[in-house]
Amino acid sequence: MEQVVIIQDKNEIEVVLQQSKQFGLVKISTYSYRNFKEEVHLGFLKGCIVLMKSRALSEFIPLIMRIRRITEVPIILLVDTYDSYEAAICIEAGADEYVKYPIHPRDLSARIKAVMRRCYNEKFEEDRETVLKLGDISIYLDREEIYRNKMRIELNGREYSILLYLIKKAGIIVTREELMEVISVFKNKRLIDIYIHGLRTKIEELPNFPKYIKTIKGKGYRFETVYIS
Structure with missing residues (x-):
């Protein structure tokens, strides 16, 4: 009742x-x-x-x-x-x-x-809906929308693709070369760093001290599984 x-x-x-x-x-x-x-x-x-x-x-x-x-x-x-x-x-x-x-x-x-x-x-x-909960981040997969603390985050297509791939491989180191294939960029590896920086600026509370997307020096990036629920 x-x-x-x-x-x-x-x-x-x-x-x-x-x-x-x-x-x-x-x-x-x-x-x-x-x-x-x-x-x-x-x-x-x-x-x-x-x-x-x-x-x-x-x-x-x-x-x-x-x-x-x-x-x-x-x-x-x-x-x-x-x-x-x-x-x-x-x-x-x-x-x-x-x-x-x-x-x-x-x-x-x-x-x-x-x-x-x-x-x-x-x-x-x-x-x-299919919703991924990542700490204070919610990803609505059916409509490709992302919210942080209930405020919508605007990602471009490549940022969104990179984020989903990192989440799919959560806990595993992902190389820049892998991410280049994800977004169909085959020449400039530094572009990946630019997209990662943009992602951190939008989804991390403290972009300079990321809790979601970690840099693994000399290898690539890893999405932390502790924030997936």
């Missing part, structure tokens, strides 16, 4: 939701800000989180960020005054919706259903 977790200082939102017949099969759990412990209450949550903003933004944003570190379930914020600047900050912190309250029960329930449907449809599509 899907669950709606409500965090509020006053018991308002639960009453509003219970007026909607759509929530007969959805469990509603309500917590005050004082009693809410995200590590305990969100561990296995599948559903939606509704927050009633009744505190200063400086207290509110850290809560959103802590929740987002634990779970990817959608977060809807209810605010008494709409502020576009504040909305942008909250969404950047990890919120999915920023909505003025009071709101009609039917409208609130529709928003909750919509964000849950969108979230879990996206998760289903992601699960159907």
Whole structure:
């Protein structure tokens, strides 16, 4: 059963939701800000989180960020005054919706259903794809897209081919000559070093101290298997 977790200082939102017949099969759990412990209450949550903003933004944003570190379930914020600047900050912190309250029960329930449907449809599509997890790097092989910490990385065709070949040979030293064949370059071995440098700049947190693509002096390169999962 899907669950709606409500965090509020006053018991308002639960009453509003219970007026909607759509929530007969959805469990509603309500917590005050004082009693809410995200590590305990969100561990296995599948559903939606509704927050009633009744505190200063400086207290509110850290809560959103802590929740987002634990779970990817959608977060809807209810605010008494709409502020576009504040909305942008909250969404950047990890919120999915920023909505003025009071709101009609039917409208609130529709928003909750919509964000849950969108979230879990996206998760289903992601699960159907072939995804390589390399530490903080995710490679979506079906669409040839690469993300680092959920931010997309733009690789050119040769960089992408070299990276996939290194991963395929993970733990094994790959020579420059092998990589030249991969990208159909047959004259200048130094081009491989240029492409490796470009790859490191894009995928490594510290390009000068790479953790993924290691240089094996006098032999070539090796992709570290410890980061493959």
